[in-house]
Amino acid sequence: MTDLSPQLLLYIGTAAGLFAIGLYGFIVGPQTLRRILALNIIGAGIFMLMVVLAYRGLADGAADPVLQALILTGLVVAVSATAFALALLARLKQARPGQYRPEQEPGP
Amino acid sequence: MSLLLFDATLCLLLLVLALASILSRQLVHGVILYIAFGLMMALAWARLATPDLALAEAAIGAGLTGALCFSALARQQLHLPVVLSWPQRLWPAVFVLLMLGGVLAALLQLPPTASPLVDVAQAELINSGVSHPVTAVLLNFRSWDTLLELVVLLLALLGALQVAPAAKATTSWPLSLSWSRLLAPMVILLAGYLLWAGASQPGGAFQAGALLAAGAVVLRLNHQLNWLRWSNFWIRLLIVSGVSAFVLAALLAMLLTTDNTDVIWLRWPPQLAGGFILLVELFATLAIALTLTLLVVGEPAAAEQAQQNSGGEAHD
């Protein structure tokens, strides 16, 4: 029911698969570091989808430059957010090594 | 069609690596599998013939993110792997499958034609000052996005420096010391080439910055660049120069367009566009390199300062 080439379909399927795996990891991941990795996997899945979108209908294989620029911007934004999250995690681990009852009452 | 087999194996490998990284028992295995996943992603970008992204993903995605994860892992106490009971995993799995179904149903409706913007961008490429379309879009057509993104990077550094604990002291071996010294000139040469090539071929500020950062991180882990810290005014000036060069260039461009056209923000004068973009990219590269380095290695602890002035002699 779709007229995309089988190769693009394969990559679209992988992108959706990566999004799903990242989503599962983000929801379930027990350790915070694993949830940060899951976020990166979701990002990778979305960027792969955008690359595949950049490819449709171009015979000479030159991808859509606008999309490549968007992906580059998204990549740098994702890396800076991950770096900040890991810095926060490092501070959290250093601040309280063991488990501690959060002083505020947790949300409903 | 012969490449379909290669694509299939690559995609399968990506999915398996991602799944293994999420489901692995030990956290260490998760991180290592994630770094392998990052490298495979770089290969996937290369396979999809987007060299800009392959460079950026390899340097930033796999390299620096991997280094960050390992430094975070080093602080993590290796406690028992938490085992989740079956119902705890069932509901998220059902939700994820629903989302996946919805997204796939939507994606299959994508039209095969490319977006009209491609021809518009191609048409405007002549007076954009650079011949490589991606750099033209990044630094001319949608330069406001790039400026905000540089601010996001600066912001991540501000947040990380304000929060991060003191960096752990790293031991440096004479071999790694000499290797980092050998690597440094090559990295600088490559980064310069990448920056210069950005105007005509794949390359540009982000990839060059990431490469420089990788070299600086290796040097820093061997106690080499201890002057590279946020409290040093010149380093702060260089980091801030990435964004401020962009803004100053834009303001200068506004002054220069005093002829007939009305004054528009971020419009480079057509004939000088190439020069402006190169200037902005130069400062952006330096700023990105320093920012990423400080993000990965953080501030050198005071103890390291004493050891630094006695030269990085070997620790037995």
Place this chain on the structure above:
Amino acid sequence: MIDSTGQLSTLSMVLSSLLLMVGLFFFIAGSIGMLRFPDSFSRLHAVTKADSLGLGSIVAGLMFYGELWQNLLLLLIWLLVLASGSVSCQLLARFAKTQQDKT
């Protein structure tokens, strides 16, 4: 190597595919070595040696297809991988040694 019609002569075709196969063999040997060997030192040894050699023969095999400066770039890549492989192998070995002394 490349004759006028851009087609590889049969001899170079055979040679390059042979080299590629040898490279592949070394990679597989390295990975099997890493999985099977008992302690970390021998695993390190297997991985570094086999992979560097494998990459070398693959680079040699690919040289039939590229022009001169592409081949030089390939050679540079191989040298870099050799150097970084051995340095990281030595670092890992040192680390494994200190771990061993500690326990």
Place this chain on the structure above:
Amino acid sequence: MMVLLLVLPLVGALLMLLWPKIAPLLTLLTATICSLAALQLLLQVSEQGSQQILLAGWPSGLAISLEANSLSCLLILLTTVLQLLVALYAFATYRRDKLGTGFWPLSSLLQLGLTSLWLSRDLFNLYVCLELLGLVAVALVSLSGDKAIKPALNYLLLSLFGSLCYLLGVAMLYGAYGVLDISALALQWQTNILSTAALLLMTLGLMLKAALWPLHGWLPAAHGAAPAPVSALLSALVVKGPLFILCLLWLQLASAPQAVAIAPLFTGCGLAALLLGGVSALRTPFAKNMVAYSTVAQLGYAMLALGLLLRFNQPLFAAALWLFVLAHALAKAACFLAIGEITATLGGKRLNTLKGASQTMPLAMFAFAVAGGSLIGLPPSGGFLAKWALLQGLWLQGDQLLWLLAIVLATLLSAAYVFRVVVLAFDRADPVAPDFAPRILPQWLALLPALAVWAMALYSEPLLRLLKQEGL
């Protein structure tokens, strides 16, 4: 004029990073100039109609388009005025509260993120603004040391996940229509599975970032742990950014059938936010958490107004929506500054440290009571204006008895948690002694926005006219 509003906070923040000594004064200076510029822009736009500029002058599809209609200018004016007020409060108390020096550049960058968000009409540019806003908010929350690290990290992770969902929606829309500008997209919008799925994904991401009812888990801990001026900025402004984009999407992009289909979700979530948020505000023992829960509850009003607007397409609901946003921003800033000042002076985080506060700190308590009046919706306040527009709209729609009952119940709940504090404050049997002599200036600064909310009744006619025809 638009460019000045964008460039000034950015240049100010960069200068502050280089010379931290001048940061407080520079923040005050840039906030004042920006407020005047925003006022001038608002007057200009209300006369000549909305201004639109295409950045870097490229053809419409390629370039990012910034548009300043009267609503955006009003929100920018609100942002700059609140930024000025909070900067003054921080200037008066940063030595006592040992506020991190990072506060000043971060608050200017927050103003940059918000201004660029209100102006931008380009989907991917909105994504970068959202990310900028999320990172600034988390950096500001983590200013108050170790106790704020865990909520800040949780907030950051959920915020990142929200913007990734939003990005996936944008990618799908670009794939389908090949254009990123909202107005151009609205022209060629078809209702099929792809556009609906993209809209739902973006709504999920934006509801997560705007802490709308089912996905609000991170807000109470984050806003409770942040320092007082930061939580005032966060609750009043940052939470409204994603809500603005949500309205942009559903009012300009979505087609009629899609809008009517989603309306019950928004109205349901709005009501649930009002009721459950109110109940949580009643239960929590911590002062700042109570005010944060009231944010979640008050956002329910905005979502209720959006849902009704999508369903009945009555301009009064649009006016009610944006009046709620304005009134809540001012009232919440006053509440957080007042509560922050009281808890800092009386030295306690729990609500029972407020015992006898009306005696020890009368001015701050007066500010909280006045702002609480607007939260409840007592007649002459801004909150009342919004609720009145909502009720009037409902009345015009005919037999909507169920909604009137629900709104009355929600008003009672908000009255309950405001009076919970007021009752404690007037319990003068054994008042909690302040740790040090309460200072007058911060209390006056907390009172200013509360008085502004009540003054909204004076200029309500032009405000209603402006917001009614706006309808985005």
